[in-house]
Amino acid sequence: MFELDYDGKRDRWNGFDAATYARVIERYEARDEARRKYLKEQQLKKLEEKDNKQNGEGEVSDDDEDNDALKVDEAKVDESKQMDFAKVEKRVRTTGGGSTGTVRNLRIREDTAKYLLNLDVNSAYL
Secondary structure (H helix, E strand, O other): OOOOHHHHHOOOOOOOHHHHHHHHHHHHHHHHHHHHHHHHHHHHHHHHHHHHHHHOOOOOOOOOHHHHHHHHEEEEEEOOOHHHHOOOOOOOOOOOOOOOOOOOOOOOOOOHHHHOOOOOOOOOOO
């Protein structure tokens, strides 16, 4: 092992190996694929239960209808995922990029500071 110089110690990409990152990506893709497969199975089960209730216990509906309904359900799921990204959260009492969150007794720069407020009732400057 060798000693690193000043820049080497502070290099955030020092020791990065693209092959290990590729393995991480493959693992996440496999997990997502398994999740999608599970969701499709759950949707098919719900669809079959719904059809069994509508058609009676012993009858089975056409596969084409199941596939059409499944495609519609997939489209709804995709739209809902896209809607999550479209959410715009409103910032609370911020002017130019300050922190968000609950603000109680803190002031914004445009507000007058409390020590500059004239609290004297009998003052000429009301």
